[in-house]
Amino acid sequence: MTGREVVDLIKKNVGVPWNEQSYRDTFKLGNPDSTVKGIATTVMVTFDMLKRANQAGLNMVIAHEDTFWNDRDETKDLTANPLYKLKTEYVLKNDMIVWRIHDHMHSMRPDFTVVGSLRSVGVKGGEDAVMRPRIYTIPETTFGEFASQVKRLTGSRAFRCVGDPKAKVSKILLGPGYATPRMTAEADVVIGGEQQEADGAFDNVEYVADAASLGMAKGLIMLGHVISEQPGMEDLGNWMRTFIKDIPIQYVPAEEPFWT
Amino acid sequence: MNEPEISRRSFALLTGAAAAAQVPLPGANALTARDVATRLQNALGGDWPTTGPDGFKAGNPETPVKGIATTAMATLDVLRRAAKAGVTLVFTYEPTFFGRQDGPAPAGRGPAGLTADDPVYKAKQDFIASNGLVVFRLREHWQTRPQNDMVTGLAESLGWAKYRVKPDDSLYEIPAATAEDTVALIRQKLNLRGGLRAVGDRKARVRRVLLHPGVMTPATMWQRYAETDLLVAGEVREWENTHYAADIHTAGEQRGLVTIGRVASEDPGMRACAEWLKTIVREVPAQWLPVGDLYWRAV
Numbered sequence: 240m241t242g243r244e245v246v247d248l249i250k251k252n253v254g255v256p257w258n259e260q261s262y263r264d265t266f267k268l269g270n271p272d273s274t275v276k277g278i279a280t281t282v283m284v285t286f287d288m289l290k291r292a293n294q295a296g297l298n299m300v301i302a303h304e305d306t307f308w309n310d311r312d313e314t315k316d317l318t319a320n321p322l323y324k325l326k327t328e329y330v331l332k333n334d335m336i337v338w339r340i341h342d343h344m345h346s347m348r349p350d351f352t353v354v355g356s357l358r359s360v361g362v363k364g365g366e367d368a369v370m371r372p373r374i375y376t377i378p379e380t381t382f383g384e385f386a387s388q389v390k391r392l393t394g395s396r397a398f399r400c401v402g403d404p405k406a407k408v409s410k411i412l413l414g415p416g417y418a419t420p421r422m423t424a425e426a427d428v429v430i431g432g433e434q435q436e437a438d439g440a441f442d443n444v445e446y447v448a449d450a451a452s453l454g455m456a457k458g459l460i461m462l463g464h465v466i467s468e469q470p471g472m473e474d475l476g477n478w479m480r481t482f483i484k485d486i487p488i489q490y491v492p493a494e495e496p497f498w499t
Numbered sequence: 500m501n502e503p504e505i506s507r508r509s510f511a512l513l514t515g516a517a518a519a520a521q522v523p524l525p526g527a528n529a530l531t532a533r534d535v536a537t538r539l540q541n542a543l544g545g546d547w548p549t550t551g552p553d554g555f556k557a558g559n560p561e562t563p564v565k566g567i568a569t570t571a572m573a574t575l576d577v578l579r580r581a582a583k584a585g586v587t588l589v590f591t592y593e594p595t596f597f598g599r600q601d602g603p604a605p606a607g608r609g610p611a612g613l614t615a616d617d618p619v620y621k622a623k624q625d626f627i628a629s630n631g632l633v634v635f636r637l638r639e640h641w642q643t644r645p646q647n648d649m650v651t652g653l654a655e656s657l658g659w660a661k662y663r664v665k666p667d668d669s670l671y672e673i674p675a676a677t678a679e680d681t682v683a684l685i686r687q688k689l690n691l692r693g694g695l696r697a698v699g700d701r702k703a704r705v706r707r708v709l710l711h712p713g714v715m716t717p718a719t720m721w722q723r724y725a726e727t728d729l730l731v732a733g734e735v736r737e738w739e740n741t742h743y744a745a746d747i748h749t750a751g752e753q754r755g756l757v758t759i760g761r762v763a764s765e766d767p768g769m770r771a772c773a774e775w776l777k778t779i780v781r782e783v784p785a786q787w788l789p790v791g792d793l794y795w796r797a798v
Contacts, residue, residue, distance in 0.1 A: 283742055286749040308743040309717045310736075320721060322743070325750055386797035397696045399794040417736070421612070433737050435714075436761035437572060437593040438552075438638075441613065444762075446597045448793050449575040450619045463696075464737035496737075496745040497696040499796070 240486060242299050242336040243271040245278065252482050253343055261342045267306040268327060269336035275299045275486055280476040282416075282469040283493040284337055286326050292335070292491050299336045300491075301479075303344065303352065303416075303472055304464075306337050344475065345370045345418075351478065355471030356415040360389045360430060360462075365413075372412050372420040379409040382428065382458040389430075395466040397497035401447045402428075402458030416468035419461065422446050428458040432467030465493050529563035530782050532588045532633040536560065539590075542779050543640045553640050556595050556602070557624065558633030564588045567785040569773040571765040573634050575623055577788050582630040584786065590637045590772065592765050596620060601636065641772060648775070649712045649768030653731075656767035657688050659708070669710045670726065678703045678755045681729055685759065693796035694763050698744040699755025705729045712764035715740060720756075730756045733764030763792050 246266075250257045258264075267284075277297035281288050284302035292300055305312050307323065317323040330337060344352055350370045357365030362375045377385070383404025390398065408427035414420040419431020421441040429443060436444050443459050450457035461467075473490040480488050536555070540547055547553060566586040570577045573591035581589050594601040596613065603615040613620060627634065642649065650669045654660045664670045673681070679701040686695050705728040711719065715732040717739045724730065724747065735741060735758055744756035766789045773787040 283738065283745075285742060286746040290749070304738040305742070308721075308739050308746070310739065316718065316721065322746055322750055326746065383797065390797045398796070399693050399696075400797055401793055401795075404795070417738070424618070436734050438599050440598055442594060442597045444793055445572060445574055445594070446619055449597075449623060452575040452579070453619065453622050455619070464741070494745075496698045496741050498698075498701060499696055 240275050240483075241272045242266070242269070242275055242338065245275055245299060245483065245486075246271070246338060248482055249340070249479065252478075253347060255343060255346045255348075258342065262311055263305075263339055263341040264343055265312075265339065267312055267337040267339055268330045269334070271336060271338075273298070273334050273336055275336070277487040277489065278476070278479070278483070279489055279491040280472040280479070281491050281493050282472050283465055284339075285493045285496075286322075286329070288491055288493045289326070289329060289335065289337075292489075293329075293333050295489060295491065297487070297489055297491065298334055299338070301472075301475070302337060302339050303341055303468060305339065312339075340475070344471070351471035351474035352415040352468050353413065353471070355469070355474050356430075356432075356462075356467055357413055359393050359466075359470040360413070361392050362411050362413065370414075370418065372414050374425055375411045375413070377409055377411055379407055382406045382408050382456070385428065386458070386460060389460060389462070393462060393466050395462055395495060397495065397499050398460060398462045398466065400458065400460050401444055402451045403454075403456070406451070406456035406458060408456055408458060415471065416464050419443065422450070422457060422459070427456050428460065430460045430462065430467075432462055432464040434461065463495060463497065465495050469493065530780075531560065532558070532562050532564055532635070533560040535564055535567065535588055535780055536635055538779055539637070539776070540640070543644065545640045545643060547640065552594075552599065552601070552638050553636050556591075556634045556636050557627045558631070560633060562587055562631055562633050564633075564783050566783050567773075567776055567780060568788045569637075569769040569776065569785070570788045571762045571769050571790050574790060574793075575626065577790060578623070578626060578630075578632060578634075580788050582626075582632060584788075586786070586788075587631060588633045588635065589788075590635050590769075590776070592636075592638050592641065592769055592772075593762060594636065595634050596623070637772070641768075648771035649765060650710050652767035652769070652771035653710050653712050653764060655771070657685060657710075659710075664707075670723075671708045671710060672706055673708055675704055675706045677701065678705050678729060681705045681708070682757055685731065685757065689759060689763060689766070690791060691759060691763060692792040693794035694760030694792045695757065697755060697757040698741055699729075699748045700753055703728065703753035703755055705755070712768060713761060717743065720744075724754060728754055730754075731764075732756065732758050733761040734758055760792060760794065762790050766790055
């Protein structure tokens with residue numbers, strides 16, 4: 240089976256009309272007509288992850304995010320960049336293929352990125368979750384205890400919290416990656432991956448800090464993009480196994496990039 | 500300063516300073532927030548379009564000013580400290596009301612929208628009104644100063660002012676130390692808590708540091724990374740710049756990226772703003788109110 244045939248099977252099974260205009264969900268590197276020996280799913284096709292996939296004999300990488308460090312994977316300013324050359328040559332030399340699935344994952348039902356992110360932080364009932372965020376109720380706890388639970392379950396070293404650790408919380412609103420939802424009247428805690436800190440469409444950080452100053456039970460957890468959005472890429476692999484049976488499919492997570 | 504080319508900005512600066520030196524006569528009209536803003540606008544120059552982000556955001560511009568404060572972001576905590584310190588007029592670099600719209604806005608595409616009856620918005624407006632505060636956003640026109648105070652202010656807070664490589668650039672050549680030790684120094688000097696996150700080799704030798712308060716784009720990073728051992732930025736997009744820094748690390752290059760938080764990175768530049776304001780407004784005191792690190796990390 241070739242890379243192109245793998246993608247055709249995904250398009251056939253995805254359950255939503257395929258948008259050929261998406262600049263994200265395209266082949267990024269390698270020859271789409273190369274034979275696929277094994278498939279790796281991941282959130283971030285880092286150079287480190289590529290090497291691990293290759294060592295595991297998986298020559299097709301299906302990633303949720305970009306390859307060349309900008310959302311559009313625009314390479315015109317990178318042709319003389321040594322890292323661009325290194326990464327590109329590594330993929331070509333090893334007959335690897337990189338393909339991105341982003342936009343269509345977020346229109347799938349369920350959206351595996353949301354399902355995986357909810358599961359990873361210990362919030363139950365999100366097995367059918369879609370991109371549009373909704374409130375999940377957890378047994379009442381303090382924001383600090385909840386944040387500690389999230390740290391324990393995700394293993395994240397560098398996630399960031401805003402709000403009063405002593406506030407009593409039970410209503411959780413989650414969006415993965417950069418899709419951090421805005422705080423609402425109903426929610427106690429918003430969980431996301433990352434977001435612009437200020438001067439955006441809605442500045443959660445300032446809003447939650449001010450709400451906490453007023454004694455309102457509001458908290459914000461930003462997990463980091465990789466930690467937040469990665470778990471669903473394992474679900475994507477499981478789903479692909481229902482229609483691709485003769486090629487190994489493995490979840491090859493990217494590392495959390497931070498130390499503190 | 501070049502004599503024949505006194506700009507509108509520097510001319511206004513001179514006249515502003517002269518006016519400020521005069522002792523107001525008894526019974527003369529009190530200095531209002533609008534007077535201060537006008538003096539500042541003349542001193543900085545520029546067009547001050549009403550559609551831009553800069554301008555009055557809350558309070559009555561005709562309020563007599565007893566004291567001035569500058570801040571990176573007028574959080575409720577900052578406003579409370581301002582009121583306690585006898586401040587009337589607050590200059591803020593970032594929005595006051597939770598977004599670029601800086602006030603109620605219809606819900607649009609994505610997670611936008613702030614209703615006029617939002618409890619946090621109302622409480623903040625009420626606090627501003629009941630304490631007679633006036634809030635003015637000062638971002639784009641402060642950035643245009645050739646002195647680049649956002650960068651030099653940050654360098655000063657880090658104790659690196661004297662290590663600037665070129666007078667018009669943000670590259671600093673500091674005494675060599677490991678990335679780990681340099682990051683520890685940044686955390687301590689800026690009093691950071693949970694907002695600091697670093698990428699790269701902890702043991703890398705750091706000498707050349709690029710200071711980039713606020714948001715750093717991928718293009719800036721691609722252009723400047725090769726000449727830099729450690730990039731210090733406010734915030735980046737993790738699937739862009741952080742991804743790049745991680746790959747640079749995997750490629751074996753001894754270069755790192757540390758993000759310290761957008762507002763934390765902008766705090767020192769607004770201390771420089773308070774110092775500058777003292778030179779053009781002498782009738783009332785001006786002070787800096789740092790926001791600090793808004794983040795904490797769970798244990």
